[in-house]
Amino acid sequence: MNFKHDIVIIGAGLAGLRAAVECVEEADVAIVTKVLPTRSHSGAAQGGITASIGNEEEDHWEWHMFDTVKGSDYLSDQDAVEIMVKDAPRVIYELEHMGVPFSRNPEGKIAQRNFGGHTSEYGKKPVKRACYASDRTGRVVLDTLYDQCLRHQVKFYQEHYVLSLVFEEGKCSGLVTYDLSSGELNLIEAKAVLLATGGCGKIFKTTSNGFASTGDGLNLAHRAGIPLMDMEFVQFHPTGLYPLGILVSEAARGEGGILRNNKGERFMERYAPTVKDLAARDVVSRSILTEVREGRGFEGGYVHLDLTHLGEEKILERLWEITSFVRIYLGIDPVHEPIPVYPTCHYLMGGIPTDTDGRVLQDESGAIAKGLYAAGECACVSVHGANRLGCNSLLDTLVFGRRCAKAMKTDVLKIGHHPVSLEPLEKAKEMITSLLDRKGSEKIDGVRRNMQSLMMDYCSVFRDEKGLEKGLEGIRSLKTRFSDVEIVDKGRIFNYELMEAVELGHQLDLAEVILLSALYRKESRGAHFREDFPARDDKNYLKHTLMFREAPEVRYKPVAITRFQPEARVY
Amino acid sequence: MIMKFRIFRYDPDKDNEPYYQSYEVEASPKDRILDCLNRIRAEKDSTLSFRMSCGHGVCGSDGMRINGTSSLACQKLVKDFDENEVILIEPLEVFRVIKDLVVDMDPFFERYYSIKPYLITNTQPPEEERFQSVEEHRLFKDAIRCILCACCTASCPVNQDKSTQAYIGPAALVRSFRYLFDSRDEGSQVRIALLDNKDGAWGCQTKWMCTKVCPKEIPVTKEIFEIKKRILDSKKDKK
Numbered sequence: 001m002n003f004k005h006d007i008v009i010i011g012a013g014l015a016g017l018r019a020a021v022e023c024v025e026e027a028d029v030a031i032v033t034k035v036l037p038t039r040s041h042s043g044a045a046q047g048g049i050t051a052s053i054g055n056e057e058e059d060h061w062e063w064h065m066f067d068t069v070k071g072s073d074y075l076s077d078q079d080a081v082e083i084m085v086k087d088a089p090r091v092i093y094e095l096e097h098m099g100v101p102f103s104r105n106p107e108g109k110i111a112q113r114n115f116g117g118h119t120s121e122y123g124k125k126p127v128k129r130a131c132y133a134s135d136r137t138g139r140v141v142l143d144t145l146y147d148q149c150l151r152h153q154v155k156f157y158q159e160h161y162v163l164s165l166v167f168e169e170g171k172c173s174g175l176v177t178y179d180l181s182s183g184e185l186n187l188i189e190a191k192a193v194l195l196a197t198g199g200c201g202k203i204f205k206t207t208s209n210g211f212a213s214t215g216d217g218l219n220l221a222h223r224a225g226i227p228l229m230d231m232e233f234v235q236f237h238p239t240g241l242y243p244l245g246i247l248v249s250e251a252a253r254g255e256g257g258i259l260r261n262n263k264g265e266r267f268m269e270r271y272a273p274t275v276k277d278l279a280a281r282d283v284v285s286r287s288i289l290t291e292v293r294e295g296r297g298f299e300g301g302y303v304h305l306d307l308t309h310l311g312e313e314k315i316l317e318r319l320w321e322i323t324s325f326v327r328i329y330l331g332i333d334p335v336h337e338p339i340p341v342y343p344t345c346h347y348l349m350g351g352i353p354t355d356t357d358g359r360v361l362q363d364e365s366g367a368i369a370k371g372l373y374a375a376g377e378c379a380c381v382s383v384h385g386a387n388r389l390g391c392n393s394l395l396d397t398l399v400f401g402r403r404c405a406k407a408m409k410t411d412v413l414k415i416g417h418h419p420v421s422l423e424p425l426e427k428a429k430e431m432i433t434s435l436l437d438r439k440g441s442e443k444i445d446g447v448r449r450n451m452q453s454l455m456m457d458y459c460s461v462f463r464d465e466k467g468l469e470k471g472l473e474g475i476r477s478l479k480t481r482f483s484d485v486e487i488v489d490k491g492r493i494f495n496y497e498l499m500e501a502v503e504l505g506h507q508l509d510l511a512e513v514i515l516l517s518a519l520y521r522k523e524s525r526g527a528h529f530r531e532d533f534p535a536r537d538d539k540n541y542l543k544h545t546l547m548f549r550e551a552p553e554v555r556y557k558p559v560a561i562t563r564f565q566p567e568a569r570v571y
Numbered sequence: 572m573i574m575k576f577r578i579f580r581y582d583p584d585k586d587n588e589p590y591y592q593s594y595e596v597e598a599s600p601k602d603r604i605l606d607c608l609n610r611i612r613a614e615k616d617s618t619l620s621f622r623m624s625c626g627h628g629v630c631g632s633d634g635m636r637i638n639g640t641s642s643l644a645c646q647k648l649v650k651d652f653d654e655n656e657v658i659l660i661e662p663l664e665v666f667r668v669i670k671d672l673v674v675d676m677d678p679f680f681e682r683y684y685s686i687k688p689y690l691i692t693n694t695q696p697p698e699e700e701r702f703q704s705v706e707e708h709r710l711f712k713d714a715i716r717c718i719l720c721a722c723c724t725a726s727c728p729v730n731q732d733k734s735t736q737a738y739i740g741p742a743a744l745v746r747s748f749r750y751l752f753d754s755r756d757e758g759s760q761v762r763i764a765l766l767d768n769k770d771g772a773w774g775c776q777t778k779w780m781c782t783k784v785c786p787k788e789i790p791v792t793k794e795i796f797e798i799k800k801r802i803l804d805s806k807k808d809k810k
Contacts, residue, residue: 038719039630096700099690101715108702140715147689210625246627445613493670494620
């Protein structure tokens with residue numbers, strides 16, 4: 001089937017939905033999502049959204065900006081950060097007006113709480129900046145935005161999996177989708193295509209990410225010749241529930257939770273004397289693993305997150321979801337017992353390079369890839385640099401999802417549909433047929449599990465050249481094995497094995513890009529820690545990595561530094 | 572340990588009738604039933620279809636009947652079952668089966684949409700946030716836990732009964748409650764008009780199944796009762 005829309009958004013998470021709401025009245029917009037609406041992983045965000053609205057104590061956007069830049073280990077582009085933090089209060093009020101059920105403080109205003117790396121007076125002490133709805137903030141914002149999409153009758157192609165982006169004469173002019181419910185292929189023409197497909201945490205063995213976080217959008221862009229920026233920066237959230245990796249929100253520490261080692265010591269006092277448990281995530285993750293390495297963790301490699309002093313009432317009111325996870329999955333009651341936690345792959349700071357209006361950049365000079373836009377976790381504006389602060393991701397999706405939509409609205413008014421040939425559809429058909437016809441001795445699950453272990457072993461919190469090279473070698477040999485994967489399910493309806501095969505192809509490509517980016521960056525910055533180069537090296541590496549599919553594979557782009565010059569990063 | 576499963580299978584392209592297939596997989600006590608299903612797909616039979624996304628009870632994708640009770644496969648653990656029993660896995664009731672455990676959710680979301688699941692306001696909002704007291708927020712704090720997994724609607728005897736299947740169902744009513752009791756909402760009249768009929772709030776026969784199965788522990792039946800009370804109160808006000 002052929003369809004045509006002005007704007008097609010891929011992904012129904014927060015960035016995609018926010019963009020759709022922004023342009024639905026003025027343009028014909030459709031959302032393509034491989035899951036049902038409200039199942040996107042934005043819904044798993046727990047802790048909150050940051051904005052310097054100062055409902056609890058004095059706050060300023062300049063402080064928010066400083067914290068974000070410092071959190072990013074000075075790799076974020078400060079012009080983009082400034083746009084984001086200045087827009088944050090408007091975002092919060094807009095969500096509230098749409099109906100988001102924010103928790104309230106005794107004055108009836110939106111309640112705010114502490115979060116890692118967010119401080120007052122440029123690092124002096126923690127500040128309450130995160131606006132929240134208990135510990136289900138992402139889910140209620142996702143629900144509210146979905147409801148707005150329904151209200152404005154946004155067209156959804158749900159359970160449609162995108163197989164390729166269509167380019168005609170260098171302009172992105174549509175996409176080919178595979179309808180999971182029928183096995184049919186569709187060609188959807190568009191004047192503008194927005195990639196809002198989220199992250200790729202499922203490349204790693206231990207992750208807070210859902211099954212759908214396979215990075216399809218990132219690699220669709222990369223295959224189309226778009227570079228990927230700063231892919232070495234993968235965030236490991238310090239408190240994944242041991243051993244599942246499920247997120248235990250930083251809100252737990254924001255509300256007063258304390259990390260303790262096997263001696264009962266509050267070990268963060270040693271690593272971050274000023275803000276302690278509320279240091280940035282990369283710092284806390286390294287601290288936890290250092291405790292474990294030095295024999296002060298618990299058997300299996302975890303530490304304790306202690307909430308027992310907070311009291312049942314506060315825990316149930318503000319941390320209901322995580323309490324429920326701990327009770328269900330571990331049979332432990334966090335009201336009375338500490339929670340076992342360890343770092344879990346959580347967020348990709350890198351991604352598809354864009355300008356501050358979400359237009360995709362195709363090289364280091366900043367040339368625009370026509371018709372293609374990106375927002376949210378799959379994009380790299382870059383506001384998070386080498387390490388993202390908690391609660392800045394929801395803000396990112398909402399600020400840049402909206403800006404992207406505004407840019408698309410303006411851009412599509414000026415142009416008509418580019419004539420699209422049927423060739424991409426034929427190509428996709430051939431790809432599906434050849435995948436289904438292939439005989440081989442490998443299975444998806446085996447290759448995928450190997451990839452996840454390799455990435456965990458060699459490319460997680462601590463890295464070095466030897467390990468990264470081993471990882472790269474391993475991923476390359478997995479790519480060979482992947483070409484020998486046989487798909488047993490030949491069915492037409494909800495053939496998840498077929499979709500997972502395509503996803504795995506993307507994951508292996510991205511794993512390689514992440515390893516290569518990590519090898520090229522011979523310094524330690526934010527979430528990228530090289531044990532063989534443990535110091536930050538501003539002289540040589542205060543720049544963005546761009547990885548291309550064509551030689552030269554690595555190129556660099558300068559960092560935009562406006563207000564805050566790089567300085568030593570101490571918490 | 573080895574766990575035994577009996578799973579509902581149906582592929583409209585191949586099967587005239589649904590049937591049940593048995594599988595055995597290695598499992599440990601803390602595994603989720605979802606882990607077992609994925610192991611079945613990886614090791615025994617990759618043609619088995621079911622939805623999943625977050626894997627920890629937030630997205631609402633993997634609602635299915637486990638030993639007859641609507642549940643999330645990611646929230647039930649192997650240790651909740653006896654090693655010797657055969658765990659029966661079937662699709663949610665009420666909804667049409669598309670393939671295996673995948674059901675047609677369109678009617679569910681259509682009913683959800685019919686209750687106007689958004690804040691209705693007539694007055695211009697202030698520049699900053701609207702005020703809402705902690706007590707006002709508390710009135711609907713349980714309802715915002717709803718993840719639209721449809722376990723409640725699928726378990727409701729009223730929705731299951733062909734003669735009363737037009738009942739809007741508990742999930743849509745929970746969302747109605749969430750807006751009806753939100754102090755910021757100004758759409759009470761519209762909402763009450765939508766709910767005050769035999770397939771609306773009055774369709775509820777207080778069978779409590781929704782409350783029993785809700786994976787997010789929402790007091791669903793009680794909230795539906797509160798809606799009914801609100802409808803009656805609005806009529807008293809008119810007199």
